[in-house]
Amino acid sequence: MGRKAKPAPDLGRRVPAQAQRWRLTEAGTVDLLIPRYGRSWIGRWLGRRLRPADIQVRLDARGSAVWQAIDGRRTVAEIAAAVAPAFEGDREHFNPRLAQFLEILARDRFIRWVD
Numbered sequence: 001m002g003r004k005a006k007p008a009p010d011l012g013r014r015v016p017a018q019a020q021r022w023r024l025t026e027a028g029t030v031d032l033l034i035p036r037y038g039r040s041w042i043g044r045w046l047g048r049r050l051r052p053a054d055i056q057v058r059l060d061a062r063g064s065a066v067w068q069a070i071d072g073r074r075t076v077a078e079i080a081a082a083v084a085p086a087f088e089g090d091r092e093h094f095n096p097r098l099a100q101f102l103e104i105l106a107r108d109r110f111i112r113w114v115d
Contacts, residue, residue, distance in 0.1 A: 016076065063101065
């Protein structure tokens with residue numbers, strides 16, 4: 001007897017929260033800062049002694065707009081409404097692209113789901 005697959009949660013009602021350090025560049029885009037040597041005590045020790053300590057993941061303008069809208073309180077539907085102007089030329093692919101982007105961020109542990 002096989003296990004039943006759990007139904008996929010309604011992404012529009014989920015609440016993402018940032019789980020990674022980041023900085024805003026002069027160009028207005030976001031760089032995610034990932035510890036090169038991990039988050040364990042040995043990783044932190046190595047990070048203080050070896051350079052560079054962080055790996056930078058650069059987001060484009062659209063990804064940066066989504067990242068800055070993620071605050072741990074807004075649902076995905078509210079984030080979609082807030083960043084819709086950044087996707088003005090690509091409205092038909094907006095929702096699938098946003099969902100895929102958030103799934104990638106969650107898979108790579110850049111965000112966590114609050115709910």
